[in-house]
Amino acid sequence: MLTIFVWYQSEIEKKCTMIKIQVNFAEKIYYDSETKNLSSMIEGDDSLKFIFENHPYLKVLNCSTYKPEEILCEKIRAILTRRGIKERDFLDVFLICEKFAIKLEDVKDNTIAKINYSTKMNGKYGDNLKEKL
Numbered sequence: 001m002l003t004i005f006v007w008y009q010s011e012i013e014k015k016c017t018m019i020k021i022q023v024n025f026a027e028k029i030y031y032d033s034e035t036k037n038l039s040s041m042i043e044g045d046d047s048l049k050f051i052f053e054n055h056p057y058l059k060v061l062n063c064s065t066y067k068p069e070e071i072l073c074e075k076i077r078a079i080l081t082r083r084g085i086k087e088r089d090f091l092d093v094f095l096i097c098e099k100f101a102i103k104l105e106d107v108k109d110n111t112i113a114k115i116n117y118s119t120k121m122n123g124k125y126g127d128n129l130k131e132k133l
Contacts, residue, residue, distance in 0.1 A: 029066075
């Protein structure tokens with residue numbers, strides 16, 4: 001896994017902040033990616049657009065993204081194989097299921113496959129899983 005920290009000067013917060021990017025070269029992907037249009041969070045909010053008028057920040061970008069089912073499988077895998085517990089993962093699972101009308105049964109087989117693959121690739125994941133079961 002490659003982890004990159006990108007520091008930048010936020011135009012909104014007017015302070016230096018960071019984005020953490022992790023690239024996993026060994027993870028199996030079980031659902032095809034899809035292309036989405038990504039737009040600014042202030043898109044549609046005319047009260048803020050004047051601040052960034054003609055700014056590249058407002059440009060819509062095409063981006064290849066994981067399908068919600070893939071993200072859901074990964075969240076469940078993380079809950080079961082991560083050393084600690086991050087409450088946000090449970091909230092993410094709930095919100096993904098609600099927003100995209102996905103039942104846990106719909107991703108069960110791919111989630112199990114993802115867990116099996118990751119525990120074989122990384123022994124600590126298997127150890128963490130055993131501790132939780």
